[in-house]
Amino acid sequence: MTKNRYASGRLIAIDGxxxxxxxxxxxxxxxxxxxxxxHCAQWDFPVYETAVGRLLKAYLQGTRHDNHTIHLxxxxxxWELVAKMENQLRRGCILIAxxxxxxxxxxxxxxxxxxxxxxxxxxxxxxxxxxxxxxxPTDVSFKRKSRNRDVHEEDLxxxxxxxxSYLRLGKAHRWAVIDGALPTTDVSSxxxxxxxxxxxxxxxxx
Numbered sequence: 605m606t607k608n609r610y611a612s613g614r615l616i617a618i619d620g621x622x623x624x625x626x627x628x629x630x631x632x633x634x635x636x637x638x639x640x641x642x643h644c645a646q647w648d649f650p651v652y653e654t655a656v657g658r659l660l661k662a663y664l665q666g667t668r669h670d671n672h673t674i675h676l677x678x679x680x681x682x683w684e685l686v687a688k689m690e691n692q693l694r695r696g697c698i699l700i701a702x703x704x705x706x707x708x709x710x711x712x713x714x715x716x717x718x719x720x721x722x723x724x725x726x727x728x729x730x731x732x733x734x735x736x737x738x739x740x741p742t743d744v745s746f747k748r749k750s751r752n753r754d755v756h757e758e759d760l761x762x763x764x765x766x767x768x769s770y771l772r773l774g775k776a777h778r779w780a781v782i783d784g785a786l787p788t789t790d791v792s793s794x795x796x797x798x799x800x801x802x803x804x805x806x807x808x809x810x
Contacts, residue, residue: 612807613693615730616799617704620738621767623745624784625791629738630702632792633799641808642698647689649681649703656681671715678708679725689730696807706735709773714765733802735777736795737770738784 618630630646637644652661660677663669669677682705692699705726712722742763774781782794 612696614802614806615699615732617701617706617732617735619703619706619735620770620784621745621763623748624738624740626702626738628788629791629795630700633795634700636796637698642806643696644698645692647699647701649701651681651685654684656684671717675708675712675717675722682729686729693730698806704732705729710766710769713769714762734798735779736798737774737779737781739781740784742767744785
């Protein structure tokens, strides 16, 4: 990941274990950013509509692969879309990502893969101006979705390792960590307090 070199564009990543509320909070944040007069785009990773994304979808539905292969694919899914992201950032767009590079780091280290290797896969991608981790206990994740869980969601022991990886990485990288088990409006308010200062130097569209 490289330092954000875009004059007015910003990239905010909302991350966390499965069913931590990422999509809901991403959508709420996008809506609020637009209301503030900014051009905003939502990214949801993995993007399953791409060639790499289809391989990842098959994996999450049960197709087996070596862990190194899986995390190469997670990184590749971003790389195949990086030109579009960079173009949006150059045009001053505020990008809100539901999962981004922190996800590959947390899930990969929980799989026992070297952190330095995982970092190398993402080096060169636009760097998030702010990373926000929604921290929820694994039992809360399961209660929010008890059926049709993917290979990650159904393995609570693995999810707990991922959750701990997020917290460990968050401390090392100074990511913001929010209690995702709080009411939706409370989580949204805490996210906005983090994001609002970042937008002060960004360019509004109106």
